[in-house]
Amino acid sequence: MKAIVAREAGGPEVLGLTEVDDLSAGPGELLVDVTAAGVNRADLLQRQGHYPPPPAASPLIGLEVSGHVAALGEGVEGWAVGDPCVALLAGGGYAEQVVVPSGQVVAPPPGLSLVEAAGVVEVAATVVSNLDLAHLGAGEVFLVHGGAGGIGSFAIQYARALGATVLATAGSEDKLAYCRSVGAHHAFSYRDDWAAQVRSAAADGVDVVLDSMGAKYLEAHQQLMATEGRLVVIGMQGGSRGTLDLGALLARRGLVTATSLRPRPPAEKAAICRRVVERVWPLLADGTITPTPQTTFPLAEAASAHAHLESGDNLGKVVLVVRG
Structure with missing residues (x-):
């Protein structure tokens, strides 16, 4: 089969379409013919050599796909060859086929094409699992950065559906307008003093x-936290080492936590996937959440897809189309 392989750690130019070994489904696994694969910022980090796959995961890049079931491993029930699906992966998505534990494969969200669906499951799993962890509730104030990106735009809509007041940041007027159009009550440019604007919009934190x-x-986040506020760190685009004032954190009875989806064991990922189907698919079906805009590239142009995402010009989600 064909897959995108990174020849070495580096820029987008290290990615190329290559012939690799065919796959087969083992016990408890599904083999999926890939229709499309979502492109995520974690993929850029892996390409750069900063985010290696977990043990036993595919060394290929790609954390989410859509497609059709090609084969069932021993013990798998509830699926038939040819069924459409989406899958949450630990790696391997930039390829014509993937092998996935069956619990991480679910039916596509209703009303979406498979290309549209390819960019939903990883974003939804990230947002739902972390807002469940934070116990975001109605009447609370929620802040997300990169509100015009895949995770940010989904988080705006999901938090709004939970009844929160939603604040977002983005880098241009067009992106700020988009954040407001999908439900942000306030949107601020991160090129300005966004923290002061957040403080003005959320007087109680x-x-x-x-x-x-x-x-x-x-x-800045610590200073903006409300009493019993929760800071959930899911990325390190701005570095991994900072200063935390424990006295101020104690005074606010604040919680700081950091989570990662990719290295979790299959059982945990399966539970998150079930939660996504339970919570998110109905919100997509009734229009409460709308899919973000997509920019698509053929699989062979993965390097261009990475360059586009890195440019900062992208709105919504980048998707690689494997089969038209």
């Missing part, structure tokens, strides 16, 4: 922050 920036915003 922010209850939950979904933070992809890490160290760069750590002090």
